[in-house]
Amino acid sequence: MGSHSFQERSESELSDLSDEDLIDYIRTARAADVPRAGNLALAILVFAHWDNMVARARLRTPREEVEDVAGQALEGAIQSAFDGESVGQFRSWLNTIVDRRVVDFHRKQRVSTTRIPDGGDDEWGEEPSIDFEGDTVDARRAIEAALEELGEDHRRVVEIYVVGGGSARDAAAQVESMSEANVHQIGSRFRRRLRELLEGDEASS
């Protein structure tokens, strides 16, 4: 395929594309031998998810490891996208891969590593201390189980009000026939159920 079939987009246009459209664009740029365009799209895609993946990794891995875990997850998800092995939406797949890398980390119980410092390839920083005990709770599984028990409207309320950072007023406004009082009740019940699931998980572990 020649570059004539590839239409380069501006930085601003690329930043408005969905994950899937960015991946398509990278693939097309690559096929058209326009690597610079593809690399910009790749940077936008990785940057878009970087902070969220680092924070997710940080919930269950020591500080020294989070960028390594997040980097491996992003590399794996993008590799899957180009190998045709990813399942469903990129973001959902990426979240799944992060969970796997966190599990891998705890399974291996490997020694922490240090990033190569900016000063050069052949310099090492001090070895970080290893004082973190990983939390093995499957938090995501508990949340998803609690959400699956809810009807569509109540689930929407929880996604806006409990885990979305929205106010009770926001949730009431966005879900039909929902009062702010109902939103508070649904939120309280959801959190009670979540704690039950987490305590049950703790008791069985």
Added chain:
Amino acid sequence: MSDVERLLREFIEAHEAGQSPDPGELLDRAEGTDRRELTALIDAYLVRAPRRRWDAAAFKTSGAAPVVEGLSRSLAGAGGTWPTLLPRLRARARLRRAELVDRLAAALGAEQRRERVGAYYHEMEQGLLPAAGVSARVLDALAAILGESADALREAGAALGGGPGGPYDAAAFARTAKADKLADPGAADAVFLDESLAGDDEPPAPGGEWDEVDRLFRGG
């Protein structure tokens, strides 16, 4: 509002203000079931949280930049994910590149050709060396040094998604990338188009005579 709710709101507000709050610090302020609930709720928020809007300046100083650099080499190169995997394994093994090359040359019985071994290993990390040409003996030796299986290294070397993969296509990519960079030095993506891609370690001339080290790294 419970402590868990308050800490969750604190995290979300900081995150949505464009900061990068450390969830570990918030978790340290809760105990027992509260801590586990907070972990679950922050995780649920992050799974659904908005993507970060592109910011070229912030990207350059973020941890995302080296990831993109390795990925761009992997996507353009002939060595699959070696450009991301090999440096990570080397870091995990706490080996400087020079130390790794010393050990690799010794394992291959090529101490006298250490510089050549080093140049080839550099090409592997840069995605410039076609994986198909790298012999099992090299992969076995590298695997032993890096604490990984030879099969995993071989699998990682497969070109991504039917990528270029041909002999030294990646070097051609690197020259293109450098030309792009020179033409537009202010380009947002220039930060990860490393100068080292641009052919300081050219492969041996195709018509040149191969020695044992060339055969080990290029003969399959």
